[in-house]
């Protein structure tokens with residue numbers, strides 16, 4: 001592996017000697033060579049610093065790291081999350097072919113289908129008004145209480161699919177900060193509210209605490225007996241859900257082989273299903289399944305998740321880019337970057353390889369972003385003229401859902417393409433001077449100001465274009481990014497499916513609670529921690 005990385009570093013020197021902008025000048029058909037289609041989804045990666053040598057070496061690296069073998073191991077339910085002794089089978093949740101998927105010799109598909117059916121019945125019952133609150137009133141507001149993977153997926157997808165939202169209003173409460181639940185409850189009529197407690201483990205302190213607050217809200221307003229009518233739960237820990245007092249007919253299970261950040265396809269997707277209906281939720285699963293099939297079968301040079309993973313790895317580990325920005329030119333994808341932060345950074349933010357030795361180079365980058373065009377008026381300055389090179393990934397649809405406002409969509413598209421063009425092209429000192437002189441500036445003044453108006457250009461971006469942000473397209477897009485994270489994880493040689501890095505803070509918070517409450521002293525704490533606790537206690 002390391003010899004290939006060294007060769008890639010050499011190749012990268014020659015590529016950057018060529019520069020992306022010059023590569024376009026030298027090869028007018030560059031786009032033809034460096035783009036891929038999957039149905040209506042286009043990936044344009046011609047504006048990245050790759051050439052055939054780099055792609056050839058990356059493909060060798062993928063072979064050597066065993067991307068194809070490990071991909072099959074994942075789809076077949078092998079225990080690839082070895083630190084937790086678990087299979088990784090979010091793909092089974094959207095296995096629309098229904099072919100059997102074995103875990104420990106047992107086909108998981110009958111259970112997957114049974115939960116999906118139960119979710120559908122419940123969701124349609126709430127949507128139609130057949131399932132009501134304790135006083136017989138129709139449910140108008142559904143509140144999902146969960147955090148991390150039990151929140152980000154449903155929140156992000158509910159916003160993304162707003163044009164399909166014809167069920168009750170959805171609210172999401174995640175933060176332990178009382179402000180979150182208080183501000184939500186203030187909007188609710190208890191008689192017409194349904195709470196879904198979503199937690200894989202059913203132990204997460206934020207979720208359990210917010211759930212208790214919600215329970216008290218219902219019990220106080222409608223009596224203890226009403227609780228069963230106003231709560232449902234999604235979890236793998238059915239015993240703990242029963243102890244909370246949620247009726248077993250309103251509990252939707254999933255399995256330890258579904259990672260939290262990969263769980264939107266499971267019963268964790270229940271709020272989305274209530275919002276858009278089971279039929280459109282099925283189309284969302286169809287889209288992800290289509291991407292799974294593409295990932296499994298397309299040749300490497302046409303395989304969009306593999307290409308995205310290879311280029312992501314190259315930018316991070318060979319070119320040394322420490323972060324990447326994902327900029328959807330789609331307001332409804334406003335939470336997509338936040339969703340990707342958990343997906344990518346909780347998966348690939350690791351320091352040791354599978355055998356426990358330190359990662360040789362870098363592992364996953366910082367992932368961040370905001371929708372365009374808003375980002376243009378905030379942080380794009382740094383993307384264009386800052387000293388760090390930050391690869392950008394743009395996502396845009398050919399059509400919006402507002403045909404009567406087509407002009408606005410045209411402006412959105414023009415801006416998206418213009419940003420990738422500006423990152424590539426830049427503006428030289430001579431061009432900046434010429435522009436100022438043409439505007440009538442005196443030569444000395446133009447000389448002084450021109451350097452501030454120079455854009456280095458040659459800044460990489462990938463652009464995804466699809467027809468429209470339908471449930472199918474959204475499922476496909478999320479699955480695409482899941483598989484890119486998988487590919488990069490294999491190249492880094494790490495386990496992308498555990499998350500031990502979140503444990504220490506949780507443990508320490510538990511220990512600090514009595515100190516913050518004042519029932520335990522600050523002895524033994526470092527002076528900063530003790531000082532902060534003292535300041536907070538006042």
Ligand SMILES: O=P(O)(O)OC[C@H]1O[C@](O)(CO)[C@@H](O)[C@@H]1O
Nearest residue numbers: 148149150199200201204260502
């Ligand atoms: O669904 P749970 O068990 O409440 O966990 C919530 C989130 O907490 C984490 O374990 C990290 O703190 C995530 O991986 C997970 O998505």
